[in-house]
Amino acid sequence: MKQLIQAARGMRDLLSPETDYFLSLQDLLLKWSNSYGFSYIRLPLVENEKVFTSSLGQNSDIIEKEMFYLKGKERGEKLVLRPELTAGIMRAYLQNGLHSLPQPIKLFQIGPAFRKERPQAGRFREHYQWDLEIIGSAEPINDAQIIQIIDSLFKKLKLKDYIFKINSIGCPDCREHYKKKLKSYYQSLNRKLCLDCKRRLKTNSLRLLDCKNPICQPFKAKAPESLNYLCKFCQEHFKKVLEYLEEMEINYELDHTLVRGFDYYSRTIFEVFFQEQNFAIGGGGRYDYLSKALSAKEIGAVGAGIGIERLTSVLKMHQVKLSFFKKPNIFIVQISEEAKKAAIKIFELLRKNNIAVAENFAKSNLSDQLSLANKLGVKYALIIGHEELGNENVILRDMKTGAQENIYWSELIEKLKDKL
């Protein structure tokens, strides 16, 4: 027997009703982002590897081991599936000359990112993200605005138990000083650290605070805090961000162990953390030096990415109901070849009048069709048999009570609109 070809490792199909939920959430996010003055940008899934290798940091997990490379080279360049959404948006901003328009530019996108993570139960290699970016401003109010957009959405959806964890890792000047302090603190613990941290000590000391290994947790509490090493400008910037958050009554807490994975971050960084679920559904921060990694220009920018899969699971836990497609209320049942011909026309008539209607014209048996109607949970079945054809009417059956009445074709739309 021929073996069934499976989806690629770590990839999955999304079927109805999950697709219906996804489309509805996407619709909500499109309108939400747009109401804050963000315009939608759609970027290619395939990029030159340099977009990421020059900006995320050579020692980030993504660059070290998680990128999907395409076979061969294109004009000497290696191509990859995008592992995240921010670097590509900066590439597009520079390439399309958006810096010559009035600043800042507010952009958002919803789409997938790909990471070759070790497959585990419940973890996939394709993730959808809602991504928001404000490019062309270093003002602290923009940091707060990014947080506000997410917070106001969560408040509208009545989500509970979430908090914004926030920190500032400074600019490259003050950060270098801090990194040295952190390094010497961890060097004194070297023998007790996990293997990954021993490596981080040599490559990227900031990532030491990111370690999830239980044996390294006790060391975090006493580690030097970046806030104590900020330069005057970074201190002032962070103070203002917090003032705006207070002003907007946003629930946040300082977290000095928050560092985030990529080199392009500077100053404010944050995560949206759900306490009950014990996970972050996304985060972001300022990345004033990303543009310099991709071009000669230095451009202030701040953004955030929210994972759609995690957001969906949180929404479902909070019993947030979303539906994109209209659920049918009517099922057309036909029980002869001639009735099929009438049914196909009535179906079209109802649809044109904006009445959501279901059918299974491949069947002709009454009880088969009624049980399908039952499964769909429609309010009414509309039955057309031999007798109804002659009288130019239909039987309208209330699926709950079983009560039936005859309605003439000429009055059908009017009567249905009254009942639905």
Ligand SMILES: [Zn+2]
């Ligand atoms: Zn600084």
Ligand SMILES: [Zn+2]
């Ligand atoms: Zn560790």
